[in-house]
Amino acid sequence: MGRWLLGDTKLLLLDEPTRGVDVGARAELYKVIRDLAAQGVGVLLVSSEVPEVLGLADRVLVMREGRVVREAPAGELDEDTVLDLVMAGSLQVEEVTL
Known part of the structure; x- marks a missing residue:
């Protein structure tokens, strides 16, 4: 995911982004997703x-x-x-x- 965030990403398609991720990492991913949305990146989440x-x-x-x-x-x-x-x-x- 980090590689995609380095570019000029306009839309993220996330399919089960936290599957198999521990609770701490999950919270960090949630923060990244919210921050990206706040910056105007479109986020399509399937979960x-x-x-x-x-x-x-x-x-x-x-x-x-x-x-x-x-x-x-x-x-x-x-x-x-x-x-x-x-x-x-x-x-x-x-x-x-x-």
């Missing part, structure tokens, strides 16, 4: 860690089965809401006829 997304993002797109099911400012969402949106439809009960 399965809902608290991470809600803590870093300005705007969140929740996807299920390849489709956007909700778009909202991060401040309007909480972890339970996001998980409900992701899981909706995944727990379909098969009707049994006796």
Whole structure:
């Protein structure tokens, strides 16, 4: 990541940027991401860690089965809401006829 930050980066695409990273390094990465965004660098973050997304993002797109099911400012969402949106439809009960 450091190599990319040395150039004139306009947009960072981050896919699971903290996977396998310890807590201390994770906090440092969060700071770098926030600082870059504050400097005007666009950051597109993909993460399965809902608290991470809600803590870093300005705007969140929740996807299920390849489709956007909700778009909202991060401040309007909480972890339970996001998980409900992701899981909706995944727990379909098969009707049994006796």
